[in-house]
Amino acid sequence: MILTRRTVLAGLASACAASALSWPAFAQADYPTRPVRVVVPYAAGGGTDFFARLVFAEIGNRLGQQFVIENKAGAGTNLGAESVARAEPDGYTLLLGDSSTFATNRSLYRSLSFDPYKDFSPVSLSGRFALVLLVNTDKLKVNSVKELVEAAKKAPGSINYGTPGLGSPFHLATELLSQQAGIKLTHVPYRGAAPAVQDLVAGNISTMFIDFATARSQLSGPVKAIAVASPREFAGLPGVPPVSADFPGFEAWAWQGIVAPAGTPPAIVAKLNEAYRQTVAQPAIRDKLTGAGIEVLQSTPEEMASYMQAEGAKWEQVIKTAGIKLE
Numbered sequence: 001m002i003l004t005r006r007t008v009l010a011g012l013a014s015a016c017a018a019s020a021l022s023w024p025a026f027a028q029a030d031y032p033t034r035p036v037r038v039v040v041p042y043a044a045g046g047g048t049d050f051f052a053r054l055v056f057a058e059i060g061n062r063l064g065q066q067f068v069i070e071n072k073a074g075a076g077t078n079l080g081a082e083s084v085a086r087a088e089p090d091g092y093t094l095l096l097g098d099s100s101t102f103a104t105n106r107s108l109y110r111s112l113s114f115d116p117y118k119d120f121s122p123v124s125l126s127g128r129f130a131l132v133l134l135v136n137t138d139k140l141k142v143n144s145v146k147e148l149v150e151a152a153k154k155a156p157g158s159i160n161y162g163t164p165g166l167g168s169p170f171h172l173a174t175e176l177l178s179q180q181a182g183i184k185l186t187h188v189p190y191r192g193a194a195p196a197v198q199d200l201v202a203g204n205i206s207t208m209f210i211d212f213a214t215a216r217s218q219l220s221g222p223v224k225a226i227a228v229a230s231p232r233e234f235a236g237l238p239g240v241p242p243v244s245a246d247f248p249g250f251e252a253w254a255w256q257g258i259v260a261p262a263g264t265p266p267a268i269v270a271k272l273n274e275a276y277r278q279t280v281a282q283p284a285i286r287d288k289l290t291g292a293g294i295e296v297l298q299s300t301p302e303e304m305a306s307y308m309q310a311e312g313a314k315w316e317q318v319i320k321t322a323g324i325k326l327e
Contacts, residue, residue, distance in 0.1 A: 031091055031268050032065040038094045041080030041101065043073045047213060048256055050292055051127060052096045058279045063271075067094075076167060076326065077101040078112065085114035089121070089263035091272070096126065098256040099169055103311035107319040108167040108326045116312070120259035122304035123272050125297040126280075127289065128255035131173050131229035132215040132237065133207065138222040140206040145177075145227045145246045148207065152183035160186040162196035162205040167326055170209040172315055173229050173252035175322045180247045211254055212236050213293030229253065236293070255297070255311075257304050269301055 040052045049071060056067035072080035081101045087093035095101070100108075102116045135142055140159060142148045152159050163171040166189045178185055188205050190196040193214055199205050201223055209229060210218075216236065219225055227243045228234040229252040234242075243250040258276065260269060280286055280296050289296050299307070 029267070031271060032063055034092065035066040035068050036060075036092050036094060038067050038069050038096060039080045039084050040069055040071050040096050041073060041077035041098075042071065044071045047129060047211070047292060047294065048096060048098060051256070051289065051294060054285065054288060055126070055276070055279055058282070058285060059272075059275045062275050062278060076105055076108070076165075078105060078109070078114075081105075081116075082113050084259070084261060085119035087261045089261040089265075091260060091264055091268035093261060094123070094272070095120070095259050096256060097259060099254055099311060099315075100167070102257060102259075102308045104167060104169075104172060104315045104319065106312060107316040108324060110325060110327060116308060117305075119262050121262050121264040121269055122301040122308070123258040123260060123269055124276050124301065125255065125257045125299040125304045125307060126276070127294040127297050128253040129211040129213065129293060130234045130236065130295065131170065131209045131252055131254065132212050132225050132234075132240070133177075133209050133227040133229070133243065134200060134215055134218065135207045135224055135226050136200055136203050136205070136222045137224050139203040143224070143226060144241075145243055148226065149181045149183055149246070152181070152185060156184040157186050159207065160188050160205050162188045162190055162199055162208040164193040164196055164210075165189050165191065167319075167324055169252065169254040170211075171324075172318055173209045175324070176250065176252055176318050177243060177247070179318065179321055180250060209252070211293060216293070257297075257299075257308075259304075273301065 038052055038056050040049050042048050052069050060067040072083060077097060077100050081095060081097055084093055084095035106112055106116055142151055161174055193210060196208060197210065197214060197218055200208055201218060215225060225237055225240045228237060228240055229243055231244050231251045232242055277298050280298060286296055
């Protein structure tokens, strides 16, 4: 073969192109090469924070780099979510968000600085928290959802319920029940779960939905669990029926998932997904999460994206019907 200037230049161009194509794949195969920041859009100490610190410590061990938890609370998870949506899509900033972040805030807030469907690359669903309907039976003498509904229909608006805040999964679960049952309850929002539960125990409010991890420590005296929001009986509360036994199709969870900024290379997303799957497959990790009232979930990125859209559509209707709006 006779080498000409043209063939040499063509060969060099081809080699450079091949190198350019292989470099991102090589870089992603080595990922991560430095610490990864994981934003938790809640204050330290809650269920989401517990999950993040347990699971991402082990993911870091598997991938050979530290995953640093950064608590960035505020605006119903929006503050932390926005910071991740605007981060570089290089796999070094992740978000452990929840049903508010990915499904309901887009309908609750008059203006949102990010789009949960467009501004994130889903990695995996990670967990969900069973919701329990509690009643103070000294304040409200009912023992089932059916009896609660009957009492509410007799005196519309006379039964009050507490929540950890406007637009929370607990608020929306109660609105869903009210709409399906055709009843009117009076909402008393609190700044967090603790003061709401304290007032339920004291009899200042009659009823509330709360997560199982919180509910199980309150099941004494007049406080009774009369139903769960999962579609079937929950293993942690044997004998407590689902709301769906009286209102078929009723289902509500507080759920969470892991995302990266939109545009994160698929190879990095896949690597994170696999590391997460391997981590939660460990019995010791899974037992700790289950013990904290968390049902462990795992999914493909595509499954998480579909779930986000389905949940967003479901709760948008509930929010619009209830006329809930947040600034």
